[in-house]
Amino acid sequence: MRIVDVNEFYSPTGGGVRTYLDRKMGILADMGHELIVIAPGYEDRVEDRPGGGRIIWVKAPRLPFDRSYGMFWDAEPITRLLDELDPDVVEVSSPWRPAWIVAEWQGRALKVFFAHNDNMGAYAVRWLEGVAQTETVERWCAWYTRYMDRFLAKFDLFVTNGGELARRHERRGLTVDAAMPLGIDRGYFSPDLRDERLRTALLAQCSLPPEAKLLLGVGRHHPEKRWPTVIDAVERAGERMPVGLILLGQGVDHQKLARRAAGSPHIRLFRPVYDRLRFARIMASADALIHGSDAEPFGLVALEAVASGLPLIVPDVGGAFDIAEPPFAETYRARDARSGAGAIARLFRRDPTILRAACVHAASKVRTDRDHAAILVDYYRARIDGGTTDRRLRA
CATH class of the missing domain: 3.40.50.2000 (Glycogen Phosphorylase B;)
Structure with a gap:
């Protein structure tokens, strides 16, 4: 054909x-x-x-x-x-x-x-x-x-x-x-790629110690991704717990986001990682994927995160919400940073052993x-x- x-x-x-x-x-x-x-x-x-x-x-x-x-x-x-x-x-x-x-x-x-x-x-x-x-x-x-x-x-x-x-x-x-x-190409993504040394290095770039929590955001720097809401949510959550955020992406809103994150020592913006194996290692080494877009009809990045063994923090509308099952995800009211901060806190209050087991199980079920x-x-x-x-x- x-x-x-x-x-x-x-x-x-x-x-x-x-x-x-x-x-x-x-x-x-x-x-x-x-x-x-x-x-x-x-x-x-x-x-x-x-x-x-x-x-x-x-x-x-x-x-x-x-x-x-x-x-x-x-x-x-x-x-x-x-x-x-x-x-x-x-x-x-x-x-x-x-x-x-x-x-x-x-x-x-x-x-x-x-x-x-x-x-x-x-x-x-x-x-x-x-x-x-x-x-x-x-x-x-x-x-x-x-x-x-x-x-x-x-x-x-x-x-x-x-x-x-x-x-x-x-x-x-x-x-x-x-x-x-x-x-997704499950040949790249796996929970087995988790690297604690890489995680520690990424947290250090966010001026945080190894015992802090590392959130990952991936996607274009575009208004529909709602990264300002994500940044606000992480800053609110950071008032009660040590948590950092790395954002991988670029786009028309890059300078605006860079200015928005400039005053936060625990939030770092990086360009996309096109080396798929390196990207998969970074994804598997974070503690959760956080997403902001309520307009995306399909959560491809969220699916890659699940295949990597990551829990999800996503809005309650959109394609990522379709993927977010309660055993490995927390949801928040779309466009609401306060609700997003609550979802971050709830996820990291969970028993880490049970959460990790749920994530590894979900990774094995991801559609290729x-x-x-x-x-x-x-x-x-x-x-x-x-x-x-x-x-x-x-x-």
């Missing part, structure tokens, strides 16, 4: 979508399939991947607020490539220009809109949170749901990356054909990215072979 993903979110400099697609490309090649990504680049070029798959970069304008990402506008280069590649399946995840380019392309492929994010939750709800409740904002933005429904009518399938995002869209009146929860890819391809094959686009079917 040949799958082509027309993906505006695939960045030359990294990011969660790139990590997901790079890994998926290799897995599908091992399974005898081919994944080709058409992505906006700085120039036109083709990047072949060892073992199979490729990235076709199409020169495109950059986003003015984040030049790591580009945006497609001209349909001709995309449709020409789709005609040449003649895929069995074409996926797209951007609801803007790429969705319409693919929707109106006249090819034989199964057309799939694969939602990885929730623009209404990430932007409108966040921007207007001080003005109205979430339900009210969503009513105000019903035009966006109607807009999506117009282009979705031209697709064969509407798939989401997990149950949380499927529920959001269905609550707004859209029909989701399948929720396909993502998985190979599981995800195999289920997805089988679903596509069944839809192609069945020759049906009955939208009531679910994976």
Whole structure:
């Protein structure tokens, strides 16, 4: 099977979508399939991947607020490539220009809109949170749901990356054909990678002794991640217990976050760690992962943390909440730093032996990215072979 993903979110400099697609490309090649990504680049070029798959970069304008990402506008280069590649399946995840380019392309492929994010939750709800409740904002933005429904009518399938995002869209009146929860590469992540010397060194960088607690935050420095809420929660918790926080990431809010954390000796900001083994060791060596985003539809970082044997501290809304089971997690009211501080305190009041046992057990149950890819391809094959686009079917 040949799958082509027309993906505006695939960045030359990294990011969660790139990590997901790079890994998926290799897995599908091992399974005898081919994944080709058409992505906006700085120039036109083709990047072949060892073992199979490729990235076709199409020169495109950059986003003015984040030049790591580009945006497609001209349909001709995309449709020409789709005609040449003649895929069995074409996926797209951007609801803007790429969705319409693919929707109106006249090819034989199964057309799939694969939602990885929730623009209404990430932007409108966040921007207007001080003005109205979430339900009210969503009513105000019903035009966006109607807009999506117009282009979705031209697709064969509407798939989401997990149950949380499927529920959001269905609550707004859209029909989701399948929720396909993502998985991770468990070959990297393991509780066995815990390194007490590394943990001690990280705490020392936070000006704390080994007996303190080490929290880890991972993700873009972007408003939707709500890192200021996390920082406030850690500072509040730090008034009653020795606790440090290291944040791994970068993005448009980096300078703002750096200024916010500058007065706290126990909070450190670091750039992303792209060495996967090093990153996995850092993750396994913390005492808990703390997360702030209530807009993310799937908690990929939270899943990596669980696979690493880490307990979770996450808001009570969003994709990470779907993963957070009571034996190894504490939740707090989304966007509420005081509630977040309480969750930190509750987690570290638990019996550490029982908590560790629950985390190790949970690590062994994490879904792998190979599981995800195999289920997805089988679903596509069944839809192609069945020759049906009955939208009531679910994976």
